[in-house]
Amino acid sequence: MIAEEDFAAAADCPPEMAFVRLERKFREILERNLNETDSGGAATHLVIEYMNHTLAAAEALRLDFLDFYAVPDENQSDVWSDYRRFRQAVDAFAVRIQISHLRVGPAYALPLDQNEKTHLRAYVTRIKEIIDQSSLVTAKKERLFDKLNAFLKELDRDRTALQKFNDVILSLANTGGEAAEGLEPAWKWAKLAAAVLGVRQETEQTKQLPPPKKAEAKRQLPPPTKKNSHVDIDDDIPF
Secondary structure, three states: OOOHHHHHHHOOOOHHHHHHHHHHHHHHHHHHHHHOOOOHHHHHHHHHHHHHHHHHHHHHOOOOOOOOOOOOOOOOOOHHHHHHHHHHHHHHHHHHHHHHHHHHOOOOEEOOOHHHHHHHHHHHHHHHHHHHHOOOOHHHHHHHHHHHHHHHHHHOOOOEEHHHHHHHHHHHHOOOOHHHHHOOOHHHHHHHHHHHHHHHHHHHHHHHOOOOOOOOOOOOOOOOOOOOOOOOHHHHOOO
């Protein structure tokens, strides 16, 4: 059985990497259950369950590389052959994504310098002060503080996941009622933080763009040979 916390592996990463992490969880469960059963029928059921979960994950994440596969029926004689082909396709996809992930770094995460991190921490401090002085109930204040602290913790990493900042923005935006007016000054600092992240993101995206192609110099054709319209009469004389 897949526990709810297992799906946390898909958080804070692009869809392709989320699939790789989820499939890894599904396979761990499959292999553990296969080791604990001696029944061929039960093993077939477990394999089909794994394929069902993996296909569902790919569909939920809008990945189409498994579109040619379907969940087999337990009465089929070639379930295990289907499973082996299915697993090969999944393994090949996982290898490609993991290599890409290592080469370019996690998508939606930025390598911030110390100056940028210092400014972001200062903005978070100001937002916390505004929240603390607001009329929000304690539980909602603590929820916002948790989001801000998660973002601060992310700043300690080599690459900062943008999702943590998005969580802060969504939490602020979801605060309604009279308390929303008290939090209005916090948006000034949130926008400044967004500007820092936006500039860095644009810089990183520019680095990844391929260099512009050099315009090929047009080859100049030689000028056409001028035909001599004047015929020398001596050319027609054979002697």
